[in-house]
Amino acid sequence: MEIIDTFSNKKIKINLSPNIYLCGPTVYDYVHIGNVRPLIIFDILNRVMSLNGNVTYVHNLTDIDDKIIAQAQKENKNELDLSFFYAKDYLNLIDKLNIKKPTYLPKVSENMNEIIKVIDELIKKSFAYEKEDGIYFSIKKWDKYFKINNFSVDKLKISDLSREKNSFDFSLWKITKDNGIKFKSKWGDGRPGWHTECAALIMKYFKGKTIDLHGGGVDLKFPHHINEWAQFSALTGSDITRAWMHIGHVNFDNKKMSKSLGNTIYVRNFLKKYSSNVLKFLLISSFYTKPVNVNENSIKNAQMQVDKIRNLLFKLVYLYDLKENNFLIKKDEEFLKIINNNLNIPNSISLLNLYIKKINKNYDKEIIKKFLFILNIFGISYNIDFKLLNELKNKKMETDDLKIREVIKI
Numbered sequence: 001m002e003i004i005d006t007f008s009n010k011k012i013k014i015n016l017s018p019n020i021y022l023c024g025p026t027v028y029d030y031v032h033i034g035n036v037r038p039l040i041i042f043d044i045l046n047r048v049m050s051l052n053g054n055v056t057y058v059h060n061l062t063d064i065d066d067k068i069i070a071q072a073q074k075e076n077k078n079e080l081d082l083s084f085f086y087a088k089d090y091l092n093l094i095d096k097l098n099i100k101k102p103t104y105l106p107k108v109s110e111n112m113n114e115i116i117k118v119i120d121e122l123i124k125k126s127f128a129y130e131k132e133d134g135i136y137f138s139i140k141k142w143d144k145y146f147k148i149n150n151f152s153v154d155k156l157k158i159s160d161l162s163r164e165k166n167s168f169d170f171s172l173w174k175i176t177k178d179n180g181i182k183f184k185s186k187w188g189d190g191r192p193g194w195h196t197e198c199a200a201l202i203m204k205y206f207k208g209k210t211i212d213l214h215g216g217g218v219d220l221k222f223p224h225h226i227n228e229w230a231q232f233s234a235l236t237g238s239d240i241t242r243a244w245m246h247i248g249h250v251n252f253d254n255k256k257m258s259k260s261l262g263n264t265i266y267v268r269n270f271l272k273k274y275s276s277n278v279l280k281f282l283l284i285s286s287f288y289t290k291p292v293n294v295n296e297n298s299i300k301n302a303q304m305q306v307d308k309i310r311n312l313l314f315k316l317v318y319l320y321d322l323k324e325n326n327f328l329i330k331k332d333e334e335f336l337k338i339i340n341n342n343l344n345i346p347n348s349i350s351l352l353n354l355y356i357k358k359i360n361k362n363y364d365k366e367i368i369k370k371f372l373f374i375l376n377i378f379g380i381s382y383n384i385d386f387k388l389l390n391e392l393k394n395k396k397m398e399t400d401d402l403k404i405r406e407v408i409k410i
Contacts, residue, residue, distance in 0.1 A: 012243035017053035023216035032264035034250035069180035195227035215245035330369035
């Protein structure tokens with residue numbers, strides 16, 4: 001597979017048996033559909049890469065954060081209890097969405113020793129310094145900081161970095177006397193900085209080696225991913241990853257979906273009305289770097305895509321008499337050629353629809369196997385009630401849309 005790195009804009013060939021990392025959610029609330037777009041995109045990536053070898057896939061959960069503390073105080077709960085509840089909900093959601101489980105799903109709270117070790121090493125190498133309120137990374141010590149993507153000083157003036165010795169230096173460890181969970185360290189009780197969490201997890205799970213692919217939402221590109229990169233390179237002298245993937249925003253009626261704007265659609269609420277497959281087609285319909293605009297029409301189009309697949313599956317089992325044990329798949333080289341070119345999912349969907357059209361015209365076992373192969377790579381789940389199907393056949397009943405939906409759950 002070749003991926004266009006979103007920092008250099010160069011095509012990078014990804015190795016067989018790759019190491020990949022996806023930045024996960026901060027578990028302080030139920031996730032909205034924008035939060036799971038990277039998860040769904042990386043699931044397709046993981047399934048394709050797993051065809052050629054073993055993939056080591058790490059997807060973290062941030063369960064220590066100021067947002068968690070604020071929400072816990074709002075709900076009058078212990079913050080670890082709160083984060084545990086929402087982390088469990090997210091993990092259940094991974095199952096509901098038929099996501100192939102990542103190799104590791106580490107929580108920040110369970111990796112504090114590794115995080116403290118990384119900070120200590122950065123201090124020893126003079127990349128970090130101590131102040132009364134914590135430990136900070138000195139960006140001037142990493143010469144790539146201002147060169148990557150032509151960042152200028154003006155672009156770096158953001159509010160959350162305003163307290164430090166150098167106004168652009170970022171926090172590695174926050175010493176705090178405020179409410180909220182605190183961890184012991186030689187510098188004082190506190191909590192790790194967000195950017196250090198991911199850098200430490202990559203150091204741990206990939207043993208300090210450059211990984212093949214690192215991804216997350218486009219809003220993480222700066223400062224989060226740059227700051228991860230800075231720490232990893234400071235410790236190892238190498239780049240943190242060979243290629244970056246940044247997933248486009250999900251908009252609602254052409255406005256970015258965010259909790260602050262109050263226009264979010266929680267996944268749990270979406271799934272009360274639509275299937276997980278509708279959500280998937282909704283979020284993969286645009287190229288992964290591009291935004292997805294959610295509205296009534298785009299949801300309707302995603303539902304129509306799922307209905308086309310349902311109707312064909314019904315035709316296969318009802319008219320073509322495809323048996324339960326005959327749902328065979330065949331690796332489709334044409335599909336793989338498309339998908340391996342920078343994960344071009346929209347063009348892959350076009351190929352899927354071409355196969356649907358061909359099978360509807362003419363029963364072709366080989367194309368049926370390819371059609372089922374693509375459904376598998378997209379993680380499209382379906383269940384066929386063969387008992388009900390046989391009843392319909394035996395009674396020679398007319399089949400309408402309602403009966404088709406009863407036989408094929410998708």
